[in-house]
Amino acid sequence: MLLVLLTGMPVILLNMLLQSWVSIGCIRFYIKRFHQREGMFAGVLALFGIIIIVLMGNLLQILLWGMLFLWLGEFSTLKEAVYHSGVNFATLGYGDIVMSPQWKLLGPLEAVNGALMIGLSGASMLAVLQHHIRKQIGQIK
Template sequence: MGAALLVSGLMAVGTVIIHMLGLMVLMGFMRARSDHLHPRRSAFRQSVFILMVVLGLFLIHAIEMLAYAALYYGLGEFLTFEEALYFSVSTFTTLGMGDIYIESQWRLVAAIEGFNGFLLIGWSTAFLVTVIGRLRAIEFDWLDRLGDEDD
């Protein structure tokens, strides 16, 4: 159990670091692109911007799930990487299908992966809600200024 707890802790810390770095890259992308978002004429650009953020979040989570899959495969828990990846995705997303499972001392790693995935997905959701909220705030600010000009 000690080894599983240590591995779980290292994986949790590692995936949090991956997530934080990934969000930093996304924020850099957003800063670089924010000058091109003009509320009056860029509904399409805003949509593409949000799509790119969502795809970026998806990529970050994919890297995290791949890291867990590589760990399971490296530990010899699964015969193929595809099985390890399937198990990791269903565990990370807390679906826990139950058709593939770990029988050995590493079950604690899977349990911690589920909790870790739950937290990281929540973090991504909060990030996305904030991004969309800020886009709406920019749009509303522009509409307010437009209304003040009409007065």
């Protein structure tokens, strides 16, 4: 179990770093391109841009876990490793593909990581939406 934690924690830390970078990138994207714009269309474009950014960040995190699984020899192809990673990261838990007993605990570890990172992605989108709504009703200049 300690080996699983020592193997999974660096990936979790890298994902946290990547998600932090993505979250700050979302804020910078919004401020640079949409902070001064008003109207529904500007809000839709801003939110759409933020969704694309966080989606790419989450997909990169899934790829990172998949590459770990491939490196550990759990899967023979990157496609299979990324599929399994996506199922874990999104906490779907299909169970159609399982890892060896030695590395099986990486699945729940990735699921916890995914739940936290997807939650932070949602928070980034909500922050932009709330700011835009407040601006529209005149609370922010």
